[in-house]
Amino acid sequence: xxxxxxxxxxxxxxAKKISSTELSSLxxxxxxxxxxxxxxxxxxxxxxxxxxxxHVDARIAAGESGxxxxxxxxxxxxxxxxxxxxxxxxxxxxxxxxxxxATVIAHFKxxxxxxxxxxxxxxxxxxxxxxxxxxxxxxxxxxxxxxxxGSSGGSAAAVAARMAPAATGTDTGGSIRQPASLCGIxxxxxxxxxxxxxxxxxxxxxxxxxxxxxPSAEDCALLMNVMAGFDEKDSTSLEREKEDYxxxxxxxxxxxxxxxxxxxxxxxxxxxxxxxxxxxxAEYKKLGAVTVEVSLxxxxxxxxxxxxxxxxxxxxxxxxxxxxxxxxxxxxxxDLLDMYEKTRAEGFGAEVKRRIMIGAYVLSxxxxxxxxxxxxxxxxxxxxxxxxxxxxxxxxxxxxxxxxAFNFGEKAADPVAMYLSDIYTIAVxxxxxxxxxxxxxxxGNNRPIGVQLIGDxxxxxxxxxxxxxxxxxxxxxxxxxxxxx
Numbered sequence: 504x505x506x507x508x509x510x511x512x513x514x515x516x517x518a519k520k521i522s523s524t525e526l527s528s529l530x531x532x533x534x535x536x537x538x539x540x541x542x543x544x545x546x547x548x549x550x551x552x553x554x555x556x557x558h559v560d561a562r563i564a565a566g567e568s569g570x571x572x573x574x575x576x577x578x579x580x581x582x583x584x585x586x587x588x589x590x591x592x593x594x595x596x597x598x599x600x601x602x603x604x605a606t607v608i609a610h611f612k613x614x615x616x617x618x619x620x621x622x623x624x625x626x627x628x629x630x631x632x633x634x635x636x637x638x639x640x641x642x643x644x645x646x647x648x649x650x651x652x653g654s655s656g657g658s659a660a661a662v663a664a665r666m667a668p669a670a671t672g673t674d675t676g677g678s679i680r681q682p683a684s685l686c687g688i689x690x691x692x693x694x695x696x697x698x699x700x701x702x703x704x705x706x707x708x709x710x711x712x713x714x715x716x717x718p719s720a721e722d723c724a725l726l727m728n729v730m731a732g733f734d735e736k737d738s739t740s741l742e743r744e745k746e747d748y749x750x751x752x753x754x755x756x757x758x759x760x761x762x763x764x765x766x767x768x769x770x771x772x773x774x775x776x777x778x779x780x781x782x783x784x785a786e787y788k789k790l791g792a793v794t795v796e797v798s799l800x801x802x803x804x805x806x807x808x809x810x811x812x813x814x815x816x817x818x819x820x821x822x823x824x825x826x827x828x829x830x831x832x833x834x835x836x837x838d839l840l841d842m843y844e845k846t847r848a849e850g851f852g853a854e855v856k857r858r859i860m861i862g863a864y865v866l867s868x869x870x871x872x873x874x875x876x877x878x879x880x881x882x883x884x885x886x887x888x889x890x891x892x893x894x895x896x897x898x899x900x901x902x903x904x905x906x907x908a909f910n911f912g913e914k915a916a917d918p919v920a921m922y923l924s925d926i927y928t929i930a931v932x933x934x935x936x937x938x939x940x941x942x943x944x945x946x947g948n949n950r951p952i953g954v955q956l957i958g959d960x961x962x963x964x965x966x967x968x969x970x971x972x973x974x975x976x977x978x979x980x981x982x983x984x985x986x987x988x
Contacts, residue, residue, distance in 0.1 A: 504529055505665040506983070509574055509722045512668060516563065516573040523563070523573035527556040527617050530575050534619065534666045537987070541642045543660040545580050546588045547620035555617045562615060570725055572615035577667035579658050580621035581628055582713075583702040584608045591704050592624040592636040592654075595850030596830045605702025606734045607671060607713050614729045619667050623657030626852045627821065628675055628706040630654050631924040633682070634915055635854045643686060644984050645950055649908035652682030652924075658716045659686035664987055669717035669726055673703060675710045676809050677903075677928025680940035683716055684903035684953025687942045689970065689980060690716040691723045692928075694961050695935035696741035699734035707816035708739070710809075710932045719980050720941060720970035724748040727963060743961070751968040757791030759969065762896030764799045767927060773906045779944030779952040780902050783973070787900070790972055797892040797899065801884045805930040806922055808885070811865050811878040812933075817855075818862030824850060857918065886934040889957075898969055899957040902927050903940040907950035927955060937963045941970045942979035951979075 504512065504526065515521050531549050538544050552575070559573045583589050583601035585608075590596045604612065611618075625635040633641040633656030641656040643649040644664040651660045655672030659682035662670050672679040674692035683690030691714045698713040705711060715726030727748040734740040761784070768777065784794060826832035826846030833845035851859070865874035892899060904924060914921040931938040937960075940953040958966045974980050 505533065507668070508719060509571060509668055509717065509725050512574050513570055513572065517568055519563070523556040523559045523575070523617055524553055526573065527552055527575045527619065530619055530667060537664055537666055540647070541644055541660050541664055542639050543623055543641055543657045543664065543666060544577070544620045545590055545592070545623050545638050545657070548587070551586065552617060552619055559615050559617055567615070569615050571729060573617065574668060575617040575619045576611065577619045577622050577658060577661050577670040578608060579655055579670065579672050580624055581673050581704050582608050582671060583704070584618065584621070587618070587621055589621065589704070590638070591628070592626045592638060593850065593852070593855070594637045594831055595824045597637065599830050603702065606699035606736065607703065607730050610729050610732065616729070622661050622670060625654035625656065626855050627704070627817070628654040628673060628678055629817070629854050629858055631677070631681060631921050632914065633657065634911065635852055637852060640911060643908050643950070644987060645687060646908065646948070648910050649950055650685065650911055652685035652904070652908065654678040655716065656682045659683055659688055659690070662686070662688045662716055662718060663983065665983060669715065669722055671713060671730070672716045673711055673713050674932065675706050675813060676932050677925040679714045679716060680903050680928050680938055680953070680955060681925060683940040685908040685951060687951030687979070687982065688716060688718055689720050689723050689939070689941045690714065691727065691939045691963065691966065692931065692937060693727065693731065693963055694937045696739050697961070697963070698730045699732070699737045699740050701734055701736040705820040707813040708820060709816060710813060712932070719974055720939070720967050721749070721752060724752060724967045724971070746964060748964050748967055751964045752971045754968050755791065756787065756969065756972050759787070759792040759898070760896040761787060761792050761794045762797035762892050762899040763794050764797050764802065764892070764899060764901060766799050766802045767901030771905050771923070771926070772902060775946045776902050776904070776906060776952050780954055783943040783954045784900065786973060786977060790976065795896050797895050799888045799892060799930065801881060801888050802930050804881050805885055805933055806926055808878045808881045808933060809929045810861065810922060811874050812882065814858040814862035815866050815875055816862070818859045818866065821855070821859055826850070882933045885930050889934045889936060893959045898966065901955055903953040903955040907946040907952055931957055936960060937966055939966045939970055941973065942982070943977070944979060
Protein backbone atom coordinates (compact mmCIF):
# COMPACT_ATOMS: atom_id res chain seq x y z
CA UNK A 504 0.00 0.00 0.00
CA UNK A 505 2.91 2.39 0.52
CA UNK A 506 3.30 2.84 -3.25
CA UNK A 507 -0.41 3.17 -4.01
CA UNK A 508 -1.70 6.44 -5.48
CA UNK A 509 -4.24 8.55 -3.61
CA UNK A 510 -6.94 7.35 -6.00
CA UNK A 511 -6.01 3.71 -5.30
CA UNK A 512 -5.96 4.28 -1.55
CA UNK A 513 -9.36 5.98 -1.64
CA UNK A 514 -10.78 3.12 -3.74
CA UNK A 515 -9.45 0.51 -1.30
CA UNK A 516 -10.98 2.42 1.62
CA UNK A 517 -14.33 2.83 -0.16
CA ALA A 518 -14.41 -0.89 -0.99
CA LYS A 519 -13.57 -1.64 2.68
CA LYS A 520 -10.49 -3.63 1.67
CA ILE A 521 -8.67 -1.70 4.37
CA SER A 522 -9.84 0.67 7.08
CA SER A 523 -8.51 4.16 7.65
CA THR A 524 -7.27 2.99 11.04
CA GLU A 525 -5.31 0.14 9.46
CA LEU A 526 -3.91 2.37 6.72
CA SER A 527 -2.93 5.10 9.16
CA SER A 528 -1.27 2.52 11.40
CA LEU A 529 0.75 1.24 8.42
CA UNK A 530 2.18 4.71 7.79
CA UNK A 531 2.64 5.46 11.49
CA UNK A 532 4.71 2.27 11.81
CA UNK A 533 6.78 3.38 8.85
CA UNK A 534 7.30 6.82 10.40
CA UNK A 535 8.33 5.19 13.68
CA UNK A 536 10.89 3.05 11.84
CA UNK A 537 12.30 5.67 9.46
CA UNK A 538 11.92 9.08 11.09
CA UNK A 539 14.86 8.64 13.48
CA UNK A 540 16.94 8.26 10.35
CA UNK A 541 15.54 11.07 8.17
CA UNK A 542 14.04 13.52 10.73
CA UNK A 543 11.17 14.36 8.38
CA UNK A 544 8.60 14.83 11.17
CA UNK A 545 8.73 17.20 14.14
CA UNK A 546 5.53 16.03 15.80
CA UNK A 547 3.79 12.65 15.58
CA UNK A 548 0.87 11.76 17.85
CA UNK A 549 -0.23 8.16 17.24
CA UNK A 550 -3.24 8.36 19.56
CA UNK A 551 -4.56 11.56 17.97
CA UNK A 552 -4.03 10.20 14.44
CA UNK A 553 -5.77 6.91 15.19
CA UNK A 554 -8.66 8.75 16.88
CA UNK A 555 -9.10 10.76 13.67
CA UNK A 556 -8.94 7.56 11.61
CA UNK A 557 -11.53 5.85 13.81
CA HIS A 558 -13.86 8.82 13.36
CA VAL A 559 -13.44 8.64 9.56
CA ASP A 560 -14.07 4.88 9.58
CA ALA A 561 -17.41 5.63 11.23
CA ARG A 562 -18.18 8.12 8.44
CA ILE A 563 -17.36 5.48 5.82
CA ALA A 564 -19.48 2.88 7.64
CA ALA A 565 -22.37 5.34 7.62
CA GLY A 566 -22.21 5.44 3.83
CA GLU A 567 -20.25 8.65 3.32
CA SER A 568 -17.91 8.78 0.33
CA GLY A 569 -15.30 11.16 -1.03
CA UNK A 570 -12.18 11.24 -3.22
CA UNK A 571 -9.83 11.37 -0.20
CA UNK A 572 -12.06 10.07 2.60
CA UNK A 573 -9.92 8.12 5.07
CA UNK A 574 -6.58 8.84 3.36
CA UNK A 575 -3.76 9.81 5.76
CA UNK A 576 -1.50 12.74 4.82
CA UNK A 577 1.20 14.83 6.51
CA UNK A 578 1.18 18.59 7.06
CA UNK A 579 4.05 21.06 7.02
CA UNK A 580 4.57 22.45 10.51
CA UNK A 581 3.72 25.95 9.34
CA UNK A 582 -0.04 25.25 9.37
CA UNK A 583 -1.91 25.74 12.64
CA UNK A 584 -3.81 22.58 13.52
CA UNK A 585 -6.10 22.52 16.54
CA UNK A 586 -4.48 20.62 19.39
CA UNK A 587 -1.23 19.95 17.50
CA UNK A 588 2.11 21.49 18.40
CA UNK A 589 2.89 24.00 15.65
CA UNK A 590 6.53 25.13 15.70
CA UNK A 591 7.47 26.53 12.27
CA UNK A 592 10.77 24.72 12.85
CA UNK A 593 11.73 27.34 15.46
CA UNK A 594 12.65 27.41 19.14
CA UNK A 595 10.47 30.52 19.27
CA UNK A 596 7.34 28.36 18.82
CA UNK A 597 8.76 25.15 20.29
CA UNK A 598 6.06 24.98 22.98
CA UNK A 599 3.15 26.44 21.00
CA UNK A 600 0.00 24.33 20.55
CA UNK A 601 -2.39 25.77 18.00
CA UNK A 602 -5.89 26.56 19.33
CA UNK A 603 -7.52 26.50 15.88
CA UNK A 604 -7.21 25.03 12.38
CA ALA A 605 -5.72 26.81 9.40
CA THR A 606 -8.27 26.93 6.58
CA VAL A 607 -6.24 24.43 4.55
CA ILE A 608 -6.25 22.02 7.50
CA ALA A 609 -9.99 22.56 8.00
CA HIS A 610 -10.59 21.74 4.32
CA PHE A 611 -8.71 18.46 4.67
CA LYS A 612 -10.65 17.57 7.82
CA UNK A 613 -13.94 18.19 6.00
CA UNK A 614 -12.71 15.97 3.16
CA UNK A 615 -12.08 13.21 5.70
CA UNK A 616 -8.30 12.95 5.52
CA UNK A 617 -6.32 11.88 8.57
CA UNK A 618 -3.29 13.80 9.84
CA UNK A 619 -0.11 11.72 10.21
CA UNK A 620 1.75 14.58 11.91
CA UNK A 621 3.64 17.81 11.33
CA UNK A 622 6.68 17.78 9.07
CA UNK A 623 10.05 19.41 9.63
CA UNK A 624 10.98 22.62 7.82
CA UNK A 625 13.51 25.42 7.64
CA UNK A 626 12.88 27.85 10.49
CA UNK A 627 9.93 30.09 9.59
CA UNK A 628 10.30 28.75 6.02
CA UNK A 629 13.62 30.58 5.58
CA UNK A 630 16.03 28.27 3.81
CA UNK A 631 16.71 26.12 0.77
CA UNK A 632 18.19 23.04 2.42
CA UNK A 633 16.26 22.32 5.65
CA UNK A 634 19.43 22.98 7.61
CA UNK A 635 18.00 25.95 9.54
CA UNK A 636 15.39 23.98 11.52
CA UNK A 637 15.77 24.20 15.31
CA UNK A 638 14.83 20.51 15.37
CA UNK A 639 17.74 19.42 13.19
CA UNK A 640 18.23 18.96 9.48
CA UNK A 641 16.09 16.63 7.38
CA UNK A 642 18.04 14.04 5.40
CA UNK A 643 17.32 13.23 1.77
CA UNK A 644 15.97 9.65 1.46
CA UNK A 645 17.91 9.19 -1.79
CA UNK A 646 21.24 9.99 -0.13
CA UNK A 647 21.61 10.75 3.56
CA UNK A 648 24.65 12.93 2.87
CA UNK A 649 22.45 15.22 0.75
CA UNK A 650 19.99 17.95 1.72
CA UNK A 651 16.31 17.43 0.82
CA UNK A 652 15.82 21.06 -0.20
CA GLY A 653 13.73 23.59 1.64
CA SER A 654 11.84 24.96 3.21
CA SER A 655 9.30 22.12 2.77
CA GLY A 656 12.07 19.52 3.05
CA GLY A 657 10.30 17.48 5.71
CA SER A 658 7.19 17.08 3.55
CA ALA A 659 9.30 16.18 0.50
CA ALA A 660 11.37 13.62 2.41
CA ALA A 661 8.26 12.10 4.04
CA VAL A 662 6.64 11.54 0.64
CA ALA A 663 9.87 10.33 -1.01
CA ALA A 664 10.43 7.78 1.77
CA ARG A 665 6.73 6.80 1.63
CA MET A 666 6.24 7.80 5.26
CA ALA A 667 3.15 9.58 3.94
CA PRO A 668 1.17 9.16 0.71
CA ALA A 669 1.14 12.96 0.28
CA ALA A 670 1.82 16.15 2.20
CA THR A 671 1.10 19.85 2.29
CA GLY A 672 3.83 22.41 1.72
CA THR A 673 4.24 26.14 1.28
CA ASP A 674 6.17 28.02 -1.37
CA THR A 675 7.53 31.55 -0.90
CA GLY A 676 10.42 31.43 -3.36
CA GLY A 677 10.49 27.78 -4.44
CA SER A 678 9.92 25.97 -1.16
CA ILE A 679 7.59 23.35 -2.66
CA ARG A 680 9.20 22.96 -6.07
CA GLN A 681 12.89 22.89 -5.09
CA PRO A 682 12.55 20.12 -2.43
CA ALA A 683 10.20 18.24 -4.76
CA SER A 684 12.97 18.31 -7.37
CA LEU A 685 15.71 17.28 -4.94
CA CYS A 686 13.64 14.43 -3.46
CA GLY A 687 12.14 13.09 -6.70
CA ILE A 688 8.45 13.88 -6.13
CA UNK A 689 5.83 16.18 -7.67
CA UNK A 690 4.97 19.54 -6.14
CA UNK A 691 2.69 22.40 -7.20
CA UNK A 692 2.84 26.05 -6.18
CA UNK A 693 -0.59 27.49 -7.10
CA UNK A 694 -1.42 31.00 -8.27
CA UNK A 695 -1.13 33.44 -5.38
CA UNK A 696 -4.49 33.68 -3.61
CA UNK A 697 -5.94 30.36 -4.79
CA UNK A 698 -5.28 28.63 -1.44
CA UNK A 699 -6.07 30.39 1.83
CA UNK A 700 -3.20 31.68 3.96
CA UNK A 701 -5.37 31.90 7.10
CA UNK A 702 -3.65 29.94 9.85
CA UNK A 703 -0.50 29.51 7.77
CA UNK A 704 2.20 31.25 9.82
CA UNK A 705 3.45 34.10 7.65
CA UNK A 706 6.97 34.58 6.33
CA UNK A 707 6.42 36.97 3.39
CA UNK A 708 2.72 37.69 3.01
CA UNK A 709 2.76 38.76 -0.65
CA UNK A 710 4.67 35.64 -1.71
CA UNK A 711 3.60 32.73 0.55
CA UNK A 712 1.29 30.14 -0.98
CA UNK A 713 0.19 26.68 0.16
CA UNK A 714 0.35 23.75 -2.24
CA UNK A 715 0.37 19.96 -2.56
CA UNK A 716 3.34 17.55 -2.58
CA UNK A 717 2.87 13.95 -3.72
CA PRO A 718 4.46 11.31 -5.96
CA SER A 719 2.39 12.23 -9.04
CA ALA A 720 0.58 15.09 -10.75
CA GLU A 721 -2.71 13.19 -10.48
CA ASP A 722 -2.25 13.03 -6.70
CA CYS A 723 -1.53 16.76 -6.62
CA ALA A 724 -4.74 17.44 -8.57
CA LEU A 725 -6.80 15.53 -6.00
CA LEU A 726 -5.14 17.47 -3.18
CA MET A 727 -5.76 20.78 -4.95
CA ASN A 728 -9.47 19.98 -5.17
CA VAL A 729 -9.47 20.03 -1.37
CA MET A 730 -6.98 22.84 -0.68
CA ALA A 731 -8.19 25.54 -3.07
CA GLY A 732 -11.11 27.86 -2.51
CA PHE A 733 -12.12 31.33 -1.37
CA ASP A 734 -11.74 32.14 2.30
CA GLU A 735 -13.34 35.28 3.73
CA LYS A 736 -10.90 35.10 6.67
CA ASP A 737 -7.97 35.76 4.33
CA SER A 738 -7.87 39.21 2.71
CA THR A 739 -5.54 37.90 -0.04
CA SER A 740 -7.83 34.98 -0.94
CA LEU A 741 -9.34 35.25 -4.42
CA GLU A 742 -13.09 34.90 -4.84
CA ARG A 743 -13.38 32.46 -7.73
CA GLU A 744 -15.64 29.57 -8.67
CA LYS A 745 -14.55 26.19 -7.37
CA GLU A 746 -12.53 24.21 -9.92
CA ASP A 747 -12.04 20.50 -10.57
CA TYR A 748 -8.30 20.26 -11.05
CA UNK A 749 -8.56 16.72 -12.41
CA UNK A 750 -10.81 17.77 -15.31
CA UNK A 751 -8.10 18.11 -17.96
CA UNK A 752 -5.69 15.37 -16.89
CA UNK A 753 -6.42 13.18 -19.92
CA UNK A 754 -6.28 15.89 -22.60
CA UNK A 755 -3.70 15.15 -25.33
CA UNK A 756 -0.80 17.56 -25.72
CA UNK A 757 -0.84 17.84 -29.53
CA UNK A 758 -0.07 21.41 -30.53
CA UNK A 759 1.02 22.48 -27.03
CA UNK A 760 3.47 25.39 -27.27
CA UNK A 761 6.29 25.08 -24.75
CA UNK A 762 8.32 28.21 -24.14
CA UNK A 763 12.03 27.74 -23.39
CA UNK A 764 13.52 30.88 -21.80
CA UNK A 765 17.08 31.37 -22.97
CA UNK A 766 17.90 32.69 -19.48
CA UNK A 767 17.10 29.24 -18.00
CA UNK A 768 19.79 27.50 -20.05
CA UNK A 769 22.74 29.79 -19.39
CA UNK A 770 25.75 29.71 -17.08
CA UNK A 771 25.22 28.10 -13.69
CA UNK A 772 23.09 25.16 -14.84
CA UNK A 773 24.78 21.82 -14.19
CA UNK A 774 25.34 19.60 -17.22
CA UNK A 775 23.49 16.69 -15.58
CA UNK A 776 20.40 18.82 -14.98
CA UNK A 777 20.61 20.23 -18.53
CA UNK A 778 20.71 16.70 -20.01
CA UNK A 779 17.65 15.62 -18.04
CA UNK A 780 15.74 18.75 -19.07
CA UNK A 781 16.64 18.16 -22.72
CA UNK A 782 15.39 14.58 -22.42
CA UNK A 783 12.11 15.85 -20.93
CA UNK A 784 11.73 18.31 -23.82
CA ALA A 785 12.30 15.45 -26.29
CA GLU A 786 9.57 13.42 -24.54
CA TYR A 787 7.14 16.31 -24.79
CA LYS A 788 7.88 16.62 -28.50
CA LYS A 789 6.98 12.93 -28.89
CA LEU A 790 3.65 13.77 -27.26
CA GLY A 791 2.95 16.40 -29.90
CA ALA A 792 4.26 19.57 -28.25
CA VAL A 793 6.31 22.18 -30.07
CA THR A 794 8.93 24.48 -28.56
CA VAL A 795 9.51 28.19 -28.99
CA GLU A 796 12.29 30.34 -27.56
CA VAL A 797 11.10 33.04 -25.19
CA SER A 798 12.92 35.56 -23.05
CA LEU A 799 12.58 36.68 -19.44
CA UNK A 800 15.10 39.54 -19.52
CA UNK A 801 14.66 40.57 -15.89
CA UNK A 802 14.84 37.07 -14.40
CA UNK A 803 18.44 37.63 -13.33
CA UNK A 804 17.22 40.33 -10.97
CA UNK A 805 14.70 38.04 -9.24
CA UNK A 806 17.10 36.85 -6.52
CA UNK A 807 18.19 40.34 -5.37
CA UNK A 808 14.59 41.60 -5.62
CA UNK A 809 13.35 38.66 -3.55
CA UNK A 810 16.01 39.18 -0.88
CA UNK A 811 14.87 42.76 -0.44
CA UNK A 812 11.10 42.14 -0.44
CA UNK A 813 10.89 38.84 1.47
CA UNK A 814 13.07 39.97 4.41
CA UNK A 815 11.18 43.27 4.55
CA UNK A 816 7.89 41.41 4.96
CA UNK A 817 9.49 38.90 7.35
CA UNK A 818 10.80 41.64 9.63
CA UNK A 819 7.24 42.91 9.95
CA UNK A 820 5.56 39.51 10.31
CA UNK A 821 8.01 38.21 12.91
CA UNK A 822 7.81 41.32 15.10
CA UNK A 823 4.92 39.68 16.97
CA UNK A 824 7.21 37.01 18.44
CA UNK A 825 8.40 38.91 21.49
CA UNK A 826 7.86 36.59 24.47
CA UNK A 827 4.73 38.36 25.67
CA UNK A 828 1.76 36.40 24.39
CA UNK A 829 2.88 32.92 23.37
CA UNK A 830 5.95 30.94 22.39
CA UNK A 831 9.42 31.12 23.89
CA UNK A 832 10.26 33.62 26.63
CA UNK A 833 13.72 34.05 28.12
CA UNK A 834 13.98 33.01 31.76
CA UNK A 835 16.43 35.70 32.89
CA UNK A 836 15.70 39.39 32.27
CA UNK A 837 15.80 42.74 34.10
CA ASP A 838 12.99 44.66 32.44
CA LEU A 839 10.61 44.56 29.47
CA LEU A 840 13.16 45.71 26.88
CA ASP A 841 15.71 43.19 28.16
CA MET A 842 13.06 40.47 27.92
CA TYR A 843 12.28 41.38 24.30
CA GLU A 844 15.92 41.40 23.30
CA LYS A 845 16.91 38.16 25.03
CA THR A 846 13.75 36.33 23.93
CA ARG A 847 14.33 37.15 20.28
CA ALA A 848 18.07 36.48 20.51
CA GLU A 849 17.41 33.04 22.00
CA GLY A 850 14.29 32.18 20.02
CA PHE A 851 15.44 32.86 16.46
CA GLY A 852 18.19 31.08 14.55
CA ALA A 853 20.97 32.74 12.55
CA GLU A 854 19.20 32.77 9.16
CA VAL A 855 16.00 34.26 10.58
CA LYS A 856 17.99 36.96 12.39
CA ARG A 857 19.88 37.74 9.19
CA ARG A 858 16.65 38.26 7.25
CA ILE A 859 15.02 40.32 9.99
CA MET A 860 18.08 42.60 10.02
CA ILE A 861 18.07 42.94 6.21
CA GLY A 862 14.34 43.62 6.20
CA ALA A 863 14.55 46.27 8.91
CA TYR A 864 17.40 47.93 7.02
CA VAL A 865 15.67 48.14 3.62
CA LEU A 866 12.53 49.55 5.25
CA SER A 867 14.39 52.14 7.28
CA UNK A 868 14.29 55.88 6.62
CA UNK A 869 16.73 56.80 3.90
CA UNK A 870 16.86 53.33 2.35
CA UNK A 871 13.18 52.57 1.64
CA UNK A 872 13.18 54.34 -1.74
CA UNK A 873 16.58 53.02 -2.77
CA UNK A 874 15.88 49.37 -1.98
CA UNK A 875 12.29 48.40 -1.16
CA UNK A 876 10.54 50.71 -3.60
CA UNK A 877 13.00 49.92 -6.37
CA UNK A 878 12.53 46.18 -5.77
CA UNK A 879 8.76 46.58 -6.11
CA UNK A 880 9.25 48.32 -9.46
CA UNK A 881 11.46 45.52 -10.75
CA UNK A 882 8.92 42.99 -9.48
CA UNK A 883 6.38 44.53 -11.86
CA UNK A 884 8.86 44.23 -14.73
CA UNK A 885 9.40 40.53 -13.94
CA UNK A 886 5.63 39.95 -14.02
CA UNK A 887 5.42 41.83 -17.33
CA UNK A 888 8.16 39.59 -18.80
CA UNK A 889 6.05 36.52 -18.05
CA UNK A 890 2.92 38.14 -19.50
CA UNK A 891 4.80 38.83 -22.73
CA UNK A 892 6.19 35.28 -22.85
CA UNK A 893 2.73 33.73 -22.46
CA UNK A 894 1.61 35.53 -25.60
CA UNK A 895 4.00 33.22 -27.46
CA UNK A 896 3.49 29.94 -25.59
CA UNK A 897 1.10 27.92 -23.41
CA UNK A 898 3.59 26.91 -20.73
CA UNK A 899 7.19 27.70 -19.82
CA UNK A 900 9.56 24.81 -19.16
CA UNK A 901 12.98 24.73 -17.55
CA UNK A 902 14.97 23.36 -14.64
CA UNK A 903 13.60 23.56 -11.11
CA UNK A 904 17.02 23.83 -9.48
CA UNK A 905 20.45 24.49 -11.01
CA UNK A 906 21.94 21.31 -9.52
CA UNK A 907 20.83 18.04 -7.98
CA ALA A 908 20.78 17.89 -4.18
CA PHE A 909 23.99 19.21 -2.64
CA ASN A 910 25.71 17.89 0.47
CA PHE A 911 25.09 19.09 4.02
CA GLY A 912 27.32 22.01 4.89
CA GLU A 913 28.25 22.64 1.27
CA LYS A 914 26.48 26.01 1.08
CA ALA A 915 25.56 26.69 4.71
CA ALA A 916 28.50 29.07 5.23
CA ASP A 917 27.77 31.03 2.04
CA PRO A 918 24.28 32.60 2.12
CA VAL A 919 24.54 33.92 -1.45
CA ALA A 920 25.36 30.46 -2.84
CA MET A 921 22.40 29.08 -0.88
CA TYR A 922 20.09 31.81 -2.17
CA LEU A 923 21.07 31.01 -5.77
CA SER A 924 19.61 27.51 -5.30
CA ASP A 925 16.24 29.15 -5.97
CA ILE A 926 17.25 31.15 -9.03
CA TYR A 927 14.75 29.37 -11.33
CA THR A 928 11.82 29.40 -8.89
CA ILE A 929 11.78 32.83 -7.24
CA ALA A 930 10.52 34.79 -10.26
CA VAL A 931 7.33 32.68 -10.28
CA UNK A 932 6.45 33.84 -6.76
CA UNK A 933 7.28 37.46 -7.55
CA UNK A 934 4.82 37.29 -10.46
CA UNK A 935 2.19 35.35 -8.47
CA UNK A 936 2.11 32.57 -11.08
CA UNK A 937 1.55 28.81 -10.68
CA UNK A 938 4.61 26.57 -11.03
CA UNK A 939 5.18 22.85 -10.72
CA UNK A 940 8.14 20.50 -10.42
CA UNK A 941 8.00 16.88 -11.54
CA UNK A 942 10.76 14.23 -11.59
CA UNK A 943 12.62 13.86 -14.90
CA UNK A 944 15.85 12.00 -14.17
CA UNK A 945 18.79 11.31 -11.89
CA UNK A 946 22.35 12.53 -11.55
CA GLY A 947 25.34 10.23 -11.91
CA ASN A 948 25.32 9.66 -8.13
CA ASN A 949 21.60 8.79 -8.18
CA ARG A 950 20.17 12.04 -6.88
CA PRO A 951 16.81 13.14 -8.36
CA ILE A 952 16.38 15.95 -10.90
CA GLY A 953 13.15 17.85 -11.53
CA VAL A 954 11.75 19.77 -14.48
CA GLN A 955 9.73 22.91 -13.79
CA LEU A 956 6.51 23.86 -15.58
CA ILE A 957 5.30 27.46 -15.23
CA GLY A 958 1.83 28.55 -16.26
CA ASP A 959 -0.10 31.76 -16.65
CA UNK A 960 -2.41 32.90 -13.85
CA UNK A 961 -4.98 30.26 -12.82
CA UNK A 962 -3.62 27.61 -15.20
CA UNK A 963 -3.13 24.93 -12.54
CA UNK A 964 -5.39 22.45 -14.33
CA UNK A 965 -3.34 22.90 -17.52
CA UNK A 966 -0.05 22.40 -15.65
CA UNK A 967 -1.40 19.26 -14.01
CA UNK A 968 -2.52 17.96 -17.41
CA UNK A 969 0.90 18.62 -18.95
CA UNK A 970 2.64 16.96 -16.00
CA UNK A 971 0.25 14.00 -15.94
CA UNK A 972 0.67 13.24 -19.64
CA UNK A 973 4.44 13.23 -19.19
CA UNK A 974 4.10 10.86 -16.23
CA UNK A 975 1.89 8.49 -18.23
CA UNK A 976 4.87 7.98 -20.56
CA UNK A 977 7.73 8.03 -18.05
CA UNK A 978 8.34 6.33 -14.73
CA UNK A 979 10.60 8.78 -12.87
CA UNK A 980 7.81 9.63 -10.43
CA UNK A 981 7.29 5.98 -9.48
CA UNK A 982 10.85 5.38 -8.33
CA UNK A 983 11.85 5.29 -4.68
CA UNK A 984 15.17 4.57 -2.97
CA UNK A 985 16.07 0.86 -3.17
CA UNK A 986 16.98 0.71 0.54
CA UNK A 987 13.44 1.81 1.53
CA UNK A 988 11.39 -0.63 -0.53
